Amino acid sequence: MFSTAFLDLPPLEGAGGTVLLPGSKSISNRVLLLAALSGGTTTVHDLLDSDDTRVMLAALRQLGCGVAQQGSTVEITGLDGQLKVTQADLFMGNAGTAIRPLTAALAVLGGDFTLHGVPRMHERPIGDLVDALRQLGCLVAYTGNPGYPPLRLGGQGAPPRLHLDAPIRVRGDVSSQFLTALLMALPLVARQDVVIEVVGELISKPYIEITLNLLARFGITVAREGWQRFTIPAGSRYRSPGEIHVEADASSASYFIALGAIATGDSGTIRIEGVGEASIQGDIRFVEAARLMGAQVAGGPNWLEIRRGTWPLKAIDLDCNHIPDAAMTLAVMALYADGPTTLRNIASWRVKETDRIAAMATEMRKLGATVEEGADFIRVQPLANPADWRAASIHTYDDHRVAMCFSLAAFNPAGLPVRVEDPKCVAKTFPDYFETLLSVSHTATRHIPVICVDGPTASGKGTVAVAVAARLGYHFLDSGAMYRVTALAASRAGLAIDTAHEAAIATLAQTLPVRFEGGKVWLAGDDVTEQIRTEEAGMNASRVSALPSVRTALVALQHSFRRLPGLVADGRDMGTVIFPQASLKVYLTASAACRAERRHKQLISKGISTTIDSLRADLEARDARDSSRSVSPLKPAQDALLLDNSEISITQSVDQVLAWWEGRQPF
Ligand SMILES: Nc1ncnc2c1ncn2[C@@H]1O[C@H](COP(=O)(O)OP(=O)(O)OP(=O)(O)O)[C@@H](O)[C@H]1O
Numbered sequence: 001m002f003s004t005a006f007l008d009l010p011p012l013e014g015a016g017g018t019v020l021l022p023g024s025k026s027i028s029n030r031v032l033l034l035a036a037l038s039g040g041t042t043t044v045h046d047l048l049d050s051d052d053t054r055v056m057l058a059a060l061r062q063l064g065c066g067v068a069q070q071g072s073t074v075e076i077t078g079l080d081g082q083l084k085v086t087q088a089d090l091f092m093g094n095a096g097t098a099i100r101p102l103t104a105a106l107a108v109l110g111g112d113f114t115l116h117g118v119p120r121m122h123e124r125p126i127g128d129l130v131d132a133l134r135q136l137g138c139l140v141a142y143t144g145n146p147g148y149p150p151l152r153l154g155g156q157g158a159p160p161r162l163h164l165d166a167p168i169r170v171r172g173d174v175s176s177q178f179l180t181a182l183l184m185a186l187p188l189v190a191r192q193d194v195v196i197e198v199v200g201e202l203i204s205k206p207y208i209e210i211t212l213n214l215l216a217r218f219g220i221t222v223a224r225e226g227w228q229r230f231t232i233p234a235g236s237r238y239r240s241p242g243e244i245h246v247e248a249d250a251s252s253a254s255y256f257i258a259l260g261a262i263a264t265g266d267s268g269t270i271r272i273e274g275v276g277e278a279s280i281q282g283d284i285r286f287v288e289a290a291r292l293m294g295a296q297v298a299g300g301p302n303w304l305e306i307r308r309g310t311w312p313l314k315a316i317d318l319d320c321n322h323i324p325d326a327a328m329t330l331a332v333m334a335l336y337a338d339g340p341t342t343l344r345n346i347a348s349w350r351v352k353e354t355d356r357i358a359a360m361a362t363e364m365r366k367l368g369a370t371v372e373e374g375a376d377f378i379r380v381q382p383l384a385n386p387a388d389w390r391a392a393s394i395h396t397y398d399d400h401r402v403a404m405c406f407s408l409a410a411f412n413p414a415g416l417p418v419r420v421e422d423p424k425c426v427a428k429t430f431p432d433y434f435e436t437l438l439s440v441s442h443t444a445t446r447h448i449p450v451i452c453v454d455g456p457t458a459s460g461k462g463t464v465a466v467a468v469a470a471r472l473g474y475h476f477l478d479s480g481a482m483y484r485v486t487a488l489a490a491s492r493a494g495l496a497i498d499t500a501h502e503a504a505i506a507t508l509a510q511t512l513p514v515r516f517e518g519g520k521v522w523l524a525g526d527d528v529t530e531q532i533r534t535e536e537a538g539m540n541a542s543r544v545s546a547l548p549s550v551r552t553a554l555v556a557l558q559h560s561f562r563r564l565p566g567l568v569a570d571g572r573d574m575g576t577v578i579f580p581q582a583s584l585k586v587y588l589t590a591s592a593a594c595r596a597e598r599r600h601k602q603l604i605s606k607g608i609s610t611t612i613d614s615l616r617a618d619l620e621a622r623d624a625r626d627s628s629r630s631v632s633p634l635k636p637a638q639d640a641l642l643l644d645n646s647e648i649s650i651t652q653s654v655d656q657v658l659a660w661w662e663g664r665q666p667f
Pocket residue numbers: 455456457458459460461462463464480538598599602645646648649650653
């Protein structure tokens with residue numbers, strides 16, 4: 001997951017490949033609660049691992065359920081319809097799919113519970129559900145603003161006396177989750193037939209279909225008359241199915257369906273695995289909307305393949321009540337359409353993670369689009385000409401879907417980058433969204449930004465480059481490590497590091513079995529991270545790096561680090577030879593005295609005893625060799641910015657490089 005303050009997506013062009021999507025949030029949280037309310041153990045496969053499912057799992061643990069997790073498989077040992085713990089304070093984060101059904105289940109079971117969440121959760125309405133529960137005889141109190149969490153349930157010791165004779169009326173026109181909550185809670189107390197009547201036009205019906213489908217898997221068959229009246233039969237009792245698989249998330253699939261429709265087709269198709277046309281999730285009908293806009297979509301029971309069809313996309317005018325979450329993706333697709341697109345009947349967007357109509361309109365305007373918004377619709381004018389697009393920093397409102405949707409703007413024909421603020425907000429449903437997107441997206445190499453940090457030994461290049469890469473979410477290339485590993489490989493092969501063995505060492509370097517992984521360096525399966533860090537290894541690296549054929553042999557390996565979303569490269573010739581077109585080049589230096597002192601401290605902290613004088617002599621010798629060799633000598637690139645950090649801290653050095661970088665961005 002990208003935990004950076006922002007993620008700059010370079011302009012993207014093509015896309016192709018296979019994506020395996022995380023499990024559906026709606027199914028995951030429903031299944032967890034149903035398993036918790038059933039008796040025995042339910043093994044849940046392919047569970048989504050996200051903020052919202054973690055919130056649910058934590059609550060279930062607090063309530064006394066057994067939770068054993070191994071990767072994406074979780075075993076839940078349920079409560080068999082009885083409370084084990086009768087008092088708890090439950091944190092619900094911003095998970096609507098957790099707070100609503102838990103509120104209903106705990107309210108009918110009795111006990112004394114408080115449920116609260118993040119500030120935005122306390123702005124999301126829950127009054128219609130509370131009204132229905134109070135009608136039923138449950139004790140529910142608002143401890144903050146009336147109509148919104150936090151809530152206190154029960155508190156009077158004995159379980160509530162429920163009035164089950166009359167139909168329980170619940171509004172269905174604000175959120176279908178209130179009905180879902182009742183449908184999941186009432187089987188716990190169905191000593192007689194229990195009837196729920198929906199007041200108003202029920203929105204998001206496909207989510208109710210998911211609920212009914214999953215209830216059936218757990219032994220509850222609900223009778224339905226249209227979408228107004230639901231009956232839970234007397235004697236209903238939860239029965240675990242033993243094992244259950246969670247489908248991949250159809251709403252998450254929408255971004256990759258859109259990607260296939262937008263990205264230039266010559267890179268092949270986008271294949272999605274884990275969800276297909278037979279999905280029980282309502283958002284699978286996004287496929288129909290994407291086809292209307294011109295996408296070519298083929299599919300099977302649990303896979304989809306998408307490629308670009310009509311281009312530009314076709315504008316649509318669509319009632320999106322049946323696909324409220326995925327419809328946000330259509331709004332960004334509309335930027336690539338042949339006319340204005342209107343998405344209607346989306347009032348529920350206003351009470352989601354953020355006011356999504358306002359958020360989408362505001363952020364699309366930043367991209368240059370003309371957007372009209374109403375209480376329950378949004379109309380988007382396409383950005384027909386490349387010149388109409390603007391580079392924008394997209395605010396994401398702690399809303400995973402805003403972040404994911406706007407990543408698609410990086411395919412703009414103007415070749416502009418897009419900044420996505422707070423990219424970690426995707427953790428709500430798809431923690432690795434950006435990694436997945438970038439793994440199937442392509443762009444011209446020249447679009448992938450590179451920051452070069454060159455300089456003499458112990459100037460702090462590595463330290464600064466690693467920190468800059470971490471702040472930007474970029475890859476990091478430690479080119480010195482390649483020469484160090486080559487020197488080690490040569491000595492393991494019994495080759496003296498001299499011109500007589502240049503060809504043999506270059507051949508070794510060409511196929512060097514080296515791997516850089518999680519801060520570790522592996523040579524043919526051996527962890528050589530520490531071994532290549534000694535002063536002797538540095539000196540050998542300096543010698544090997546003076547051999548021209550060895551340098552040539554390592555060029556392709558260094559270039560291979562230039563991957564999306566960007567690279568920070570540290571070395572001696574990054575800016576002069578390896579990445580001469582880099583977007584920013586920094587030449588980092590410090591006085592020899594200062595560098596010797598730093599290296600001394602570094603080695604002492606590792607328990608290696610040495611003297612400052614000998615270190616200074618070594619590093620001056622190394623500088624001399626690196627600067628005077630015939631090929632790619634150490635020197636600042638002509639267009640490098642010089643930073644002498646003798647008198648400034650690491651933080652100041654990093655901030656300076658980032659400030660220079662920021663100064664070159666168009667946002
Ligand atoms: N202002 C500073 N900027 C960067 N590093 C500093 C600074 N002050 C102290 N250091 C320390 O200097 C030491 C040397 O830094 P580092 O290993 O990053 O240098 P380097 O240039 O990559 O060296 P080499 O070329 O030998 O790999 C580190 O222990 C680092 O923490």
